[in-house]
Amino acid sequence: MLQFSELGLPAVITRALEEVGYTTPTEVQAQSIPAALKGADLLVSAQTGSGKTAAFLLPALAKLSERSTGTGSGPRILVLTPTRELAQQIEKNAQTYASGMRGMRTACLVGGQPFGFQTRALSRPVDVVVATPGRLMDHMRQGRIDYSRLEMLVLDEADRMLDMGFIEDIETIVKATPATRQTLLFSATLDGNVGRLARELTNNPERIEIARQESGGNIAEHLLYADDMRHKERLLDAILKDSNFDQAVVFTATKISTEEIADKLSDMGYAAACLHGDMPQSWRNRTLNDLRRGRVRVLVATDVAARGIDVPTITHVVNFDLPKQAEDYVHRIGRTGRAGRDGTAITLADTREFHKVRRIEQYLKRTLPEGVIEGLEPTRRIQKTTGGPRRPGSGGAGNGQRRNSGGGYGGNKSYGGGNGGNSSYGNKRQGGQGGPRGNGGGSYDRRGSGSRD
């Protein structure tokens, strides 16, 4: 099996990797590191959890093992990333991988934190700057960033940065950097706007596409339909009560609902906390620390706030609300099953959200196994008002038959722990009327009338 020592990285870095227990490179690392070390620009489609952070940091840090030929004391490496948490994680990883490199200096420039500390860091020589585009622009306007010796620009999660409206900032930042720089762009997708941006920013790039994981791998996924909000709350309670969870992240659609649900869970006796972008950064940091230390067992978060959370003891992800964008589903469930462990991801969907579930499944190119919790089955019919083509073999127009909510998870009590049973999630019974999608049974109402039982 390929070893890090074969990729051409300086020994000082491979030694640090050994210390953190990385033995073999992941696929994205095996492909990206040698290409980046040759000096090529890269366009890499890889997802979170693939090891992409080290895929760009390691060749970036390799540059620092040689003296700068440039003048000035500004950053030699600039990493742009969409969120504060990701930026902090990347800076931490850089310090770990460069632990054997004396005198490497980093600065993390993110919003929501005082300028003073960041400004001081920029007044000294700095090697690596990790930044979110908005705050970096603030520093640039004040004339605090000297790009004269910049060697490498990394855009991490470029698709996400575009989604968040950073395109103009990114273009301004890139224009300020030397044309001689090496550019590495990482993104879940290289299509559409990202592709256009990539063409603008890179020079004869090598394109590396890491296949999206076709299945959740070590993450067991489940889909539960709910009649309404109250029903979802009861499902969440049942999930937390009956699963042997160590720590869980619950995703909601809005900042306010993170607070409401965290409050309810606290009232019910869970060590719960919320995390969203309107909280002061110091408070967010404290919450994340509490999560890492195990003081918080259930974190209720929005998508953006939870990006980049890397806590191996998170055993469960619950999508209390569906993600707005299909790719966010992948980011969300990637909070569990970290560091080679198993995880469970349970998605709750309103019976009126069938079309949103379909969109996620189309993106994933797989169906989410649908189940029920005994005694908490949905009573409303799933509204299949989606106009899109059905999956091949999924059959004709159903006529509003009721879903079969029998079957549960293999008959008996379905959730883990405490009941002496073998307590795993089962899938809803396949076949016959009301089976899951794709069984040819035509069991879904396609009239689009939205009528309910």
Ligand code: AMP
């Ligand atoms: P990322 O996709 O960069 O968020 O990385 C996902 C996780 O994999 C992080 O917890 C990393 O610390 C870990 N990781 C990255 N590369 C390796 C490797 N080669 N061997 C083992 N773990 C790794």
